[in-house]
Amino acid sequence: MTTPVLEARDVTMRFGGLTAVRSVDFTVNAGEIVGLIGPNGAGKTTFFNCLTGLYVPTEGTVSYKGTVLPPKPHLVTQAGIARTFQNIRLFANMTVLENVLVGRHTRTKEGLWSALLRGPGFKKAERDSEERAMELLEFIGLAHKRDHLARNLPYGEQRKLEIARAMASEPGLLLLDEPTAGMNPQETRATEELVFAIRDKGIAVLLIEHDMRFVFNLSDRVAVLVQGEKLVEGTPDVVQADERVVAAYLGEPFEGDPGEAEAAEVEAAEAAADATSTTSSTKGEAQ
C-alpha cells in the first residue's frame, strides 16, 4: 500500500487578480521521486512556495504524513520537508562544513543558554552535529572540501552543497527547485545519481525541472502544471505521450485549455472596471 508523505488538497494561490495556482491536488508517496513540470510561468515555484510555507495559500491545505502543516517555513522544515531554491542560497563566506551545520539547527535540541555557556551538553551536541554533517558531505562527495569557503566551489558543487544543507534537517521529503539549472551534462548526470541515492536513503523527492530528459529518467510520476492548473499526471510514458502536454509546451491551444476560464474572468473584471470607472484611475495588468 502506498503511504502519502505529502498531500496538497485544493491549493489555490492568488496574487491580486492573477491566479498563479488553481485548485491543485497533489500527492507524493513514500519512496517516490515525483517531477513537476510546466512551461515558464505555469506556477511551479509558486506551488513549491505554498508547500513549504513561504506563501500562505489563498485556499487549500498541505499535509505532511497526515498532519496539516502550518504555513510557516521553519515549522514545515521541522515537520520534515526541506528544499533547495532555483537560485543558489548558500552562505558564501562560510565554509562548506558550516553551511551544512546551519542546516542542522532545526534538529539540535540544545537551547540558547547551553549554547552561550558552551557547557558539556552543547559540546556533545556540537560534536554529534559535526559528525552528521561530515557524513552528509561524504555522501555528496564534498568531504575533502569541508574547510573551503562556499563561494570558492565550482557551480555544480555549490548546488550539491545546497542539497547537503537541505538534507541536514533530516527531511522525509526533499523539494528540489531546478537542481540542474546551469549545469553541464556531466554535472547533470551526477545529480541524477545523487537524487536516486537520496531516494534510496528513504527520502521522497519532488523536483521542478526544465530538463525533460532528467525529469523523465528520474521520476516515478510526473505532474504537469499549465497556467496554474494540473493538466496531466502519470508515469513518464503516459505524460510524454499526452498530446496536450506537447501542445502546452509548444504554446498551442488545446481543448479544455485551463487558461480559458481565467482569461474570461479577467476580461469580465476589466470590462466591469471600465464600465464603473469615471476617472482615468490606473488599472493593473492581469498578465
Ligand SMILES: Nc1ncnc2c1ncn2[C@@H]1O[C@H](COP(=O)(O)OP(=O)(O)OP(=O)(O)O)[C@@H](O)[C@H]1O
Ligand atoms: N509574488 C508574486 N506576485 C505576483 N505574481 C507572482 C508572484 N510570484 C509569481 N507570480 C506570477 O505567478 C505566475 C506563476 O509564476 P511561477 O514563478 O510560480 O511560475 P513557474 O512555473 O515557476 O515559472 P518558471 O518555470 O519560469 O520558474 C506568473 O505569472 C508570475 O508572474
